[in-house]
Amino acid sequence: MTLAVYPGTFDPFTLGHLDITERALRLFDRLVITVAVHTDKSTLLSTEVRIDLIQQATAHLDGVRVTSFEGLIAEYARNLGACALVRGFRTPRDFDYESQMAHMNRRMVPDLDTVFLHTSAAHALTSSSLVRDIMHWGGDIRPFVPAMIAEALMNK
Numbered sequence: 425m426t427l428a429v430y431p432g433t434f435d436p437f438t439l440g441h442l443d444i445t446e447r448a449l450r451l452f453d454r455l456v457i458t459v460a461v462h463t464d465k466s467t468l469l470s471t472e473v474r475i476d477l478i479q480q481a482t483a484h485l486d487g488v489r490v491t492s493f494e495g496l497i498a499e500y501a502r503n504l505g506a507c508a509l510v511r512g513f514r515t516p517r518d519f520d521y522e523s524q525m526a527h528m529n530r531r532m533v534p535d536l537d538t539v540f541l542h543t544s545a546a547h548a549l550t551s552s553s554l555v556r557d558i559m560h561w562g563g564d565i566r567p568f569v570p571a572m573i574a575e576a577l578m579n580k
């Protein structure tokens with residue numbers, strides 16, 4: 425059984441993240457989606473809410489578990505027995521940051537590869553911070569996030 429870990433802030437989990445999740449499950453038997461608890465990003469949604477929303481949005485998929493983590497992602501993935509980290513790659517702008525992280529994570533845990541999946545064109549320009557901005561100004565976030573997440577956030 426192959427296990428991969430998909431880390432992120434997921435504030436909130438978008439259709440782009442769902443696209444990566446569904447495609448990663450064609451490559452790996454199991455996928456742990458893990459919410460980063462303490463990063464330098466300040467978040468709108470609590471860790472518990474982010475986990476709950478991701479669980480709802482991925483309930484139709486077999487082999488997904490949703491967790492949170494604190495500390496180094498490479499160590500967290502190693503402790504779970506994962507063979508890879510999964511990251512979405514949207515535009516060339518993601519390249520420097522992502523390749524640096526992949527390099528440093530593999531220096532720390534040599535068995536841990538990072539697999540980049542090219543985000544589908546429909547979601548390539550989506551970002552969680554812009555979704556939050558649209559929400560803040562009362563805009564419609566349904567084109568960008570799974571339906572149950574849009575409903576939950578619009579009811580908040």
Ligand code: COA
Nearest residue numbers: 431432433434440441460496497512528543550551552553
């Ligand atoms: N579709 C749509 N949007 C996507 C996307 C996709 N497929 N993939 C990424 N994004 C967006 C996110 O919405 C987010 O947008 P935002 O910045 O506007 O909020 C942005 O791209 C990047 O977010 P995310 O994928 O959540 O990554 P991150 O940069 O927030 O998280 C961690 C990075 C948490 C994985 C990384 O910091 C980490 O591993 N930290 C732990 C500490 C550690 O190990 N540090 C050493 C690393 S070498």
